Structure formats: structure tokens, C-alpha cells
Amino acid sequence: xxxxxxxxxxxxxxxxxxxxxxxxxxxxxxxxxxxxxxxxxxxxxxxxxxxxxxxxxxxxxxxxxxxxxxxxxxxxxxxxxxxxxxxxxxxxxxxxxxxxxxxxxxxxxxxxxxxxxxxxxxxxxxxxxxxxxxxxxxxxxxxxxxxxx
Amino acid sequence: xxxxxxxxxxxxxxxxxxxxxxxxxxxxxxxxxxxxxxxxxxxxxxxxxxxxxxxxxxxxxxxxxxxxxxxxxxxxxxxxxxxxxxxxxxxxxxxxxxxxxxxxxxxxxxxxxxxxxxxxxxxxxxxxxxxxxxxxxxxxxxxxxxxxx
DNA sequence: TAACATAAGTTGACTTTTTGAACTAATTAA
DNA sequence: TTAATTAGTTCAAAAAGTCAACTTATGTTA
Numbered sequence: 001x002x003x004x005x006x007x008x009x010x011x012x013x014x015x016x017x018x019x020x021x022x023x024x025x026x027x028x029x030x031x032x033x034x035x036x037x038x039x040x041x042x043x044x045x046x047x048x049x050x051x052x053x054x055x056x057x058x059x060x061x062x063x064x065x066x067x068x069x070x071x072x073x074x075x076x077x078x079x080x081x082x083x084x085x086x087x088x089x090x091x092x093x094x095x096x097x098x099x100x101x102x103x104x105x106x107x108x109x110x111x112x113x114x115x116x117x118x119x120x121x122x123x124x125x126x127x128x129x130x131x132x133x134x135x136x137x138x139x140x141x142x143x144x145x146x147x148x149x
Numbered sequence: 150x151x152x153x154x155x156x157x158x159x160x161x162x163x164x165x166x167x168x169x170x171x172x173x174x175x176x177x178x179x180x181x182x183x184x185x186x187x188x189x190x191x192x193x194x195x196x197x198x199x200x201x202x203x204x205x206x207x208x209x210x211x212x213x214x215x216x217x218x219x220x221x222x223x224x225x226x227x228x229x230x231x232x233x234x235x236x237x238x239x240x241x242x243x244x245x246x247x248x249x250x251x252x253x254x255x256x257x258x259x260x261x262x263x264x265x266x267x268x269x270x271x272x273x274x275x276x277x278x279x280x281x282x283x284x285x286x287x288x289x290x291x292x293x294x295x296x297x298x
Numbered sequence: 299t300a301a302c303a304t305a306a307g308t309t310g311a312c313t314t315t316t317t318g319a320a321c322t323a324a325t326t327a328a
Numbered sequence: 329t330t331a332a333t334t335a336g337t338t339c340a341a342a343a344a345g346t347c348a349a350c351t352t353a354t355g356t357t358a
Contacts, residue, residue, distance in 0.1 A: 010257050012248030013179050013241060020244075021172055023316095030162050034293070039335050049317045054336060075325065076334070084251055089286065090273055091243035092162060095169075098240055099161030102233055109159050109295045115277060116290045124239055125276040126262065128269055132283030134276045137238065141265045144183070146258045172345095188306050198346045203307060224354065225305070 011144075019063050020088065024048045024056055029085060030092060032066065037078035060085075094124040160293075168212050169237065173197050173205055178234060179241060181215065186227035209234075243273040 020026055024046060031045055043053050057079060060066040065085040070077045096111040113122040126135045169175055173195060180194055192202050206228060209215040214234040220227045245260040262271040275284045 009176075011179075012245045012252060012257065012260055014176060014248075015252050015257070016244045016248035017172070017175060021175065023166070023170055023172075026166060026170065027158075027163060030160075034291070040333080043335090049319095050335085051318095051337070051339095052316060087247055087251065089291075090275065091240060091247055093291065094240035094243045094273065095165045096161045098236055099163075099165035102236065103161060103164050107296070108161065108164070109293055111161055112292045112294050113275065114290050114292070115284050116288050121278045122275050122284050122289050123278050124243065124273060125281070126239065126271050127274040127276060127283045128264060129272050130269055132274070134281030134283075135264050135271050139265050140271050141263050142183070142238075142242065143261045143263070144258055145261050147256070189304080192306090199306085200308070200347095201345060 016091075019065070022056065024052065025060070026092065026095075028053075028056060028060070029065065029081070029088060032079055032081050033086065033089065033092070037071070037080065038076070039079075042079075090124050097124055165240075168214070171205065173201065174209070175241060175244070177202075177205060177209070178214065178230070178237060181228055181230050182235065182238065182241070186220070186229065187225070188228075191228075239273050246273055 020029065027046055028042060028048075031042055036042055036045065039053065039057070042048075042057075043050055046053070048056075057066065057068075061068050061079075063084075064082055065088075066079045067082055068077055068079055093111065093113060100108075100110055113124075114120060115122055126137055126140055127133065128135050169178065176195055177191060177197075180191055185191055185194065188202065188206070191197075191206075192199055195202070197205075206215065206217075210217050210228075212233075213231055214237075215228045216231055217226055217228055219225065242260065242262060249257075249259055262273075263269060264271055275286055275289055276282065277284050
């Protein structure tokens, strides 16, 4: 991460990657979003070196994706995801869906997204904003617009 | 990239990152998906070192995200995205949307997704698969299911 | 068609990052 | 109170990335 010249690119993707583009960061956020809160637990699950985990956690706190707070009923502290962090779920889950469909598959665990109250299956898709209706990915156009406003 | 122990994790996100988790790879794919085809052009836009670009391109060809083919009407060759690569669009565009909404904003270029025939605005959202209707992101549950089937 | 320019790499020295293992200071548990 | 756990820090070694120069093949121009 660190000294990337990403930010000079004036691109929202590059901007996002300047924050979560590191090898471990997405995996780290995955675990925090799934309820893992403590340093030791994160280190064990990820297998990342401890000093790097320290650095990444600090940076994510600085970037406003994590908050470092005391655990309730203990003087030990833990890391909690902020709304900015939770807003990454569509991106991370879209990646999970891609991984699922392009992995040899049949083998391996899956990530299932459901509508909480009904239990119905949910996916990350293109939606018309006007009426919230799914749009075929073949029928969309993507354009880079310079400096809107 | 390279010697990641990602694949040992049995997680579709980790699997996806073992292919596109590198600093430059997502940016590289962004450019290929937007129509950039040639080595020199990619190198100039990204500012990545040439030997690393060579390695990444080779790896992406091996992984089936890019195809290296001759340019029509020339003996020079170029890189084309495969369906596997294009299937990354929801993930990449979700990242772009996140970048847009959490950047200081007002400044910087935007990525606009539209329905091709109508020109209506489109976004990457959670959708009920049954009827293709958008679902509020607060109303979803995510679960890791071990070895379906 | 010679001569130059461009494209797509390759090579190797140097710098930056990451790892790994050991060490430290606080909490918590026995 | 002693031991174990947690959340780090430190530093040397290994891995990965950068930068600049070199090569080979293809195009372009005079």
C-alpha cells in the first residue's frame, strides 16, 4: 500500500483502492464485517504478520473504516466497523459471487445473501435507480465523466 | 501477489483476491474493460513498472481473464478481456460507487452507469433473485455456508 | 530501402514491503 | 501472586516492486 500514486489518478476506483487495495485489507474487512473484533483473532485467521496487521488496523482507523474501542465489560479493546466500512459490502459480496462462480466450484464454502425477514435469496446486481428493477448486465453502458459540477 | 496463502482459506473472497487482489490488477482490468488494449498504453496510464506489468499481464492470461491476440490489421498484439474478466464489472463498479460516495467528492471524475437503450441511471445494488427487485442493504443477512453439496 | 521511431518486452541493480521470530507491557485467570 | 493471554513492538532476512538501460521486432518516412 503506502506510497501509491493512485490518488493522482482522479478515478473513484483508484481512490477506493488507495484505501482498501492492499492484499490483506479486504480480507481483514471481511472478518471484521463478519464479527471478528480482536487483534489476536484477526491475526490467527488471516495469518498476516503481526506488525503488518498493526499497521493496517491503524491505517483503517485513520481512514475511518474502523473504530478502536474498549470491549464492553473489559479494559481490552477491539475494532468495530463504521458505516463507511459497511458500505463496502456490495463490493466485497460482488467479489464473493465472482469467486464462487469462477472457482472450480462444487468444492469450497459459499457466501449466502438473503433477505433477513423472508429468507429469500439475494444477489449483487445492476439495478435501475428509478424503480429498483434489475437490469441485464449486457444492457448497461459505463462512462467516465470528468469533474461533474 | 504470488505466494499468497489465500487459496488455503476456502473462501470465495480469498479465491477472488488470489487472482485480482494485487495492487495493480484491478486498475489494469479497469483499463482493459474501458477499451485499452496495448502494453505501452497500459504502462503509460498506470505508471506501473514495465517488468511488473509484463508479469501481471501474463498471469491474467494464465488465469483466463485476458486473451493475448493480434490487433486486426497488424502483426502487433493486444490484450482482450474474456467473459470471466467482464464478470468482474459488478465488483469493480461497486468499488467505484463506494469511492465516489466516500471521497471528499464534488471534486474528481465520476463513473456513470446507464441502461444502454434508455439512458436511465443504474447502480450496483442488492436484488432479490426471485423477482429482481432491489432490497434495502440494511435488510440483508450474510452467512458463510461450508461446502454446499 | 536505409534510417529512424515505436512497441513490447527483458535484465539487473537498488529500494521498499512483508515476513518471522523473539521480546515487552499490560490485562485477565487460576 | 503467579501464570497465561492479549496486543502490540523490534529488527534481521526474504520477497516484491521500481527505475533505467538494453534488446528485438515491427512500422514509418525520406
